[in-house]
Amino acid sequence: MVKNSYIPFKAKILAKYQQTELDWTYRLECQIQPIAGQFMEVSLPGVGECPISISDFGDGYIEMTIRRVGQVTGGIDKLVPGDYLFLRGPYGKGFPLESFYNKHLIIAAGGTGLAPVKSVINYFYARPELLQRCDILTGFKTPNDVLFKHDLDKWAQTFRVEVTVDKLDESGNLEVIANSCSRRTGLITALIPDVEIPSLEDVRVIIVGPPVMMKFTAQEFLCRGLAKENIWVSFERKMSCGLGKCGHCKIDETYVCLEGPVFNFAQAQTLLD
Template identity: 90%
Template structure:
């Protein structure tokens, strides 16, 4: 029988964790082991389908952190453990983990951009001997928007973790942010000058977040002398089919769902909408 790449499969919700007012992490029963950085097409029958990044995975499960922002995600938000989602995938190219081995890895993630790279961080947290050093820079709008607080606390026990917010909310403090992390206010680009780079040849950078954030964050690292070939980004696009057929994610001649969502910056800098 020929496999139908458009046919979704059932995935039972095992657990559901609230991250923020709008964001929930869903642990789904799934036998598939994806590549770090890939995405799935997630659907509700009679409602619709949308692409969601895989935030983590393990034996028999995968996790996705989903923000309630539209018709499909509003439907997903109403589901509970024991209910079923429908998945297609995984799709796309991921992060080249072997390229980071023995290097100083810097992860710069803005907002929900922390989700697609969470599995990469967890991999190296479990195997810190694979890296020379690791810095995790994260930026959010307000303290209420901070994702994965428990993970940030955990990562800070092994890696250097900095969290910044664009502005304070009505609470007026940063105490809700992971206590083991360096906490500041300002854009994520403000964190880059303080990162110590002992050897530019050994530095590798991952940047994930809104397009404007990725653009200016990459520029900051380039200004510090990094080669564009040592920077990777992950694009968030409306990847409707995941198979390079519909063209929704196409930029010039590049299908993001096929060649991405992870790109080396040498290629990414040429992808202009």
């Protein structure tokens, strides 16, 4: 029997962890083996479907961090462990992990852009000998918008982790972010001049976040002398079918769901809406 790629499969919610007021991480029972950076099409019968990045995965499960922003995600927000989601995928191209071996890896993630790279960080956190070093730069709107606080603390035991917020909330307290990380206020681009880069040839950069953030963050790294070919970005688009048929995610002649969402910046810089 030929498998119909449009038919989703059921995935049981094993656990649900709150990240912020709007963001929850769902651990789903699932046997797929994705590549870090891929995404799933997630649906609720009678409600709709939306693309969600895979934030982590392991033996018999995947995790997705989902923000309550619309009808579908609002319906997902009401679910509890034991309920089911319906999934299609995984889709798209992920991060070329082997390209980062024995390199100085710098990851710059803005807001929910930290979710698609969480599995990359965990991969190298479990195998730090594969990298020369790793710098993790993260930016959020306020301290209350920070994702994966416990993970940031954990990663900071092995890697250099910097967390910045655009502004303080009413508490005015940066201590709620993460105990082991360097914390400050300001845009993520302000963190880049302080990153030590002993050898430009050995640096590889991943940038994920809103389009404006990725644009100016990439420019900062280019100003420091990095080659475009050594920078990767991930596009957040409305991938509808995930199979390159509907055209919702198309930019010029490029289908983001097929050729992305992860792109080398040498190609990504030409993808303009």
